[in-house]
Amino acid sequence: MSNAVLERLRQESAARKSLLCVGLDVQTEKLPLSLRNQPDGLLKFIQEIISATADLAIAYKVNTAFYECMGLKGWMLLEQTASMLPSHALKIADCKRGDIGHTGGFYAKAFYEQLPFDAVTLHPYMGSDSIKPFLDYPDKLAFILAVTSNAGAVDFELQPMADGRPLWQHVMAISERFWQDGSIGYVAGATRPELLAEVREFAPTAPLLVPGVGAQGGSVAEVISAGYAGPGSLLINASRSILFASEGDDFAEKAREAALAMLAEMTEAF
Amino acid sequence: MSNAVLERLRQESAARKSLLCVGLDVQTEKLPLSLRNQPDGLLKFIQEIISATADLAIAYKVNTAFYECMGLKGWMLLEQTASMLPSHALKIADCKRGDIGHTGGFYAKAFYEQLPFDAVTLHPYMGSDSIKPFLDYPDKLAFILAVTSNAGAVDFELQPMADGRPLWQHVMAISERFWQDGSIGYVAGATRPELLAEVREFAPTAPLLVPGVGAQGGSVAEVISAGYAGPGSLLINASRSILFASEGDDFAEKAREAALAMLAEMTEAF
Numbered sequence: 001m002s003n004a005v006l007e008r009l010r011q012e013s014a015a016r017k018s019l020l021c022v023g024l025d026v027q028t029e030k031l032p033l034s035l036r037n038q039p040d041g042l043l044k045f046i047q048e049i050i051s052a053t054a055d056l057a058i059a060y061k062v063n064t065a066f067y068e069c070m071g072l073k074g075w076m077l078l079e080q081t082a083s084m085l086p087s088h089a090l091k092i093a094d095c096k097r098g099d100i101g102h103t104g105g106f107y108a109k110a111f112y113e114q115l116p117f118d119a120v121t122l123h124p125y126m127g128s129d130s131i132k133p134f135l136d137y138p139d140k141l142a143f144i145l146a147v148t149s150n151a152g153a154v155d156f157e158l159q160p161m162a163d164g165r166p167l168w169q170h171v172m173a174i175s176e177r178f179w180q181d182g183s184i185g186y187v188a189g190a191t192r193p194e195l196l197a198e199v200r201e202f203a204p205t206a207p208l209l210v211p212g213v214g215a216q217g218g219s220v221a222e223v224i225s226a227g228y229a230g231p232g233s234l235l236i237n238a239s240r241s242i243l244f245a246s247e248g249d250d251f252a253e254k255a256r257e258a259a260l261a262m263l264a265e266m267t268e269a270f
Numbered sequence: 271m272s273n274a275v276l277e278r279l280r281q282e283s284a285a286r287k288s289l290l291c292v293g294l295d296v297q298t299e300k301l302p303l304s305l306r307n308q309p310d311g312l313l314k315f316i317q318e319i320i321s322a323t324a325d326l327a328i329a330y331k332v333n334t335a336f337y338e339c340m341g342l343k344g345w346m347l348l349e350q351t352a353s354m355l356p357s358h359a360l361k362i363a364d365c366k367r368g369d370i371g372h373t374g375g376f377y378a379k380a381f382y383e384q385l386p387f388d389a390v391t392l393h394p395y396m397g398s399d400s401i402k403p404f405l406d407y408p409d410k411l412a413f414i415l416a417v418t419s420n421a422g423a424v425d426f427e428l429q430p431m432a433d434g435r436p437l438w439q440h441v442m443a444i445s446e447r448f449w450q451d452g453s454i455g456y457v458a459g460a461t462r463p464e465l466l467a468e469v470r471e472f473a474p475t476a477p478l479l480v481p482g483v484g485a486q487g488g489s490v491a492e493v494i495s496a497g498y499a500g501p502g503s504l505l506i507n508a509s510r511s512i513l514f515a516s517e518g519d520d521f522a523e524k525a526r527e528a529a530l531a532m533l534a535e536m537t538e539a540f
Contacts, residue, residue, distance in 0.1 A: 025373075063369075063373055065367075065369055065373045065374070065376035065377045065380065066373070066376055068376065068377065068380035068384075069376035069377070069379040069380045069383075069384060070384065071345075071349070071380070071384035071385070072342070072345055072346055072349060074380075074384075075341075075342055075345040076342055079341070079342060096367065096368055096369050096393070097335075097366065098366055098368075098393055099333075099335055099366050100418070100420040100422065101420070103295075103333055103335045103336070104335070106335035106336055106338065106339035107335045107338065107339070109339040110335065110338035110339045110341070110344075113339075114338075114339060114340065114341035114344075115341070123366070123368055123393040123395050123396075124395060124425075124426065125393050125394060125395045125415055125426060125427065126393075126415065126418050126420060126422055126423065126426075126427070127420065127421075127422020127423055127424065127425030127426055127427065128422045128425050129420050129421055129422035130420070130422060145395055145396065148370070148396050148397075150370040150371070150396060150397065150399050150400070151397075151399055152370065152396055152397020152398045152399035152400055153396065153397055154397065155394075155397030155398050155440075155444050156394065156395060156396075156397055156437065156440060156441065156444075157395065157396070157397065159431055159432070159440065160431065160432040161429055161430065161431050161432065161437075162429070162430040162431065162432060162434065164432065167426065167431075167437065170425075170426060170429065171426065174425050174426075
């Protein structure tokens with residue numbers, strides 16, 4: 001019922017009284033002016049954000065799109081970023097991959113062997129054999145997209161299937177087959193707290209990765225009330241609200257203040 | 271009703287009497303012995319495969335997983351491969367991405383600006399706002415996963431929704447909103463020809479990208495009979511059956527023979 005990565009997440013969440021996942025969605029255009037034109041400005045920025053939040057965060061989420069759009073340089077930055085993440089934290093590649101058999105296995109190899117990530121996010125559309133290759137790695141965590149925080153979630157995720165239950169519940173029902181060893185979690189958006197409560201009901205103990213708090217509008221209190229089920233059950237991601245809390249050279253200090261403010265909101269859950 | 275890339279695809283398909291898409295799913299372990307231990311063995315292999323098939327193929331499909339699993343070296347090979355593809359051919363990044371807003375836009379930038387691809391494959395799970403960022407690029411083609419060729423397609427894709435229609439039809443119905451400008455195609459597996467016919471009925475002229483022929487078991491004749499609707503409407507992908515037609519140093523010659531054999535099967539469609 002457990003794996004080493006999930007066990008560590010539980011311990012760190014309890015010890016640090018934190019549910020905080022910092023999303024490292026970096027963009028050159030958003031760097032403070034003093035860093036923007038430095039060749040390694042992004043790397044320095046990431047380093048400082050990590051230093052400023054390392055004792056507060058129990059997870060870091062790297063959105064691969066922000067890196068891939070920079071080409072080879074971006075993939076190099078992804079490698080550097082992954083290797084800088086503190087060892088206590090869950091290292092999540094928010095890569096939203098999903099492919100079958102051999103191909104799925106190669107994606108798993110990319111993020112679990114070539115890169116030192118502990119977890120990935122996955123698209124369920126192609127079915128269970130697109131999730132399976134990621135579960136062949138023991139002590140890793142696959143967060144499957146269940147209910148996302150975007151408007152388009154109504155197009156398919158929230159649509160009722162023949163039995164009246166929405167697609168996301170079917171996704172979770174099939175994922176549960178693999179849940180026994182504790183290697184599955186779900187992405188569930190913060191912008192629909194009532195749905196988050198339904199997701200929690202469906203998976204009473206699974207780790208939920210919740211984006212959409214802060215800049216996207218969800219509230220920490222609502223998310224905790226709807227989704228918290230003990231240490232390691234909930235990760236609340238904040239990206240922009242922490243990374244770009246200040247546009248100036250005090251960005252790291254302000255990032256820490258924003259992270260501390262989120263932690264203060266979280267303490268009531270413990 | 272058309273865009274430049276789709277127009278080119280139609281012309282090339284008609285002129286070359288070809289529906290052939292060559293899937294460049296390369297693996298060091300599968301190289302001929304003489305190339306396996308060369309530092310640039312994979313690059314040489316890809317170069318030779320492209321040379322041997324360039325006049326026969328109207329598209330090349332690069333499965334990003336096979337490259338990403340090699341880390342930085344793999345991303346470099348992906349760049350090199352993309353830049354070697356012949357200008358007449360549709361350059362497809364089989365990346366199966368899918369994310370919203372900003373993030374989706376960054377993936378589009380990665381494949382359409384940093385890399386010179388004409389087309390991508392996309393996961394529809396998150397809904398229309400995860401497809402939209404890719405359509406912001408004129409004269410590109412987004413192949414949306416509809417019915418895939420794996421066993422797990424029954425888990426969600428083929429499941430009936432409340433109105434009795436399977437999920438994949440809902441995916442296509444929503445995608446059709448964007449179809450007007452001809453920038454949407456669909457991935458439809460070859461292993462279920464009867465489904466391919468239904469997909470074609472649903473989208474009478476949309477380009478269909480059909481994997482699963484050859485090594486995976488679908489037949490060219492069945493695929494054409496079910497899915498062909500004029501030049502540019504159908505791309506039949508073959509990877510292993512062409513790339514690894516021979517394990518020896520005659521791999522390029524044998525790849526060409528395999529491609530020619532597929533073309534011979536295709537001519538009846540014209």
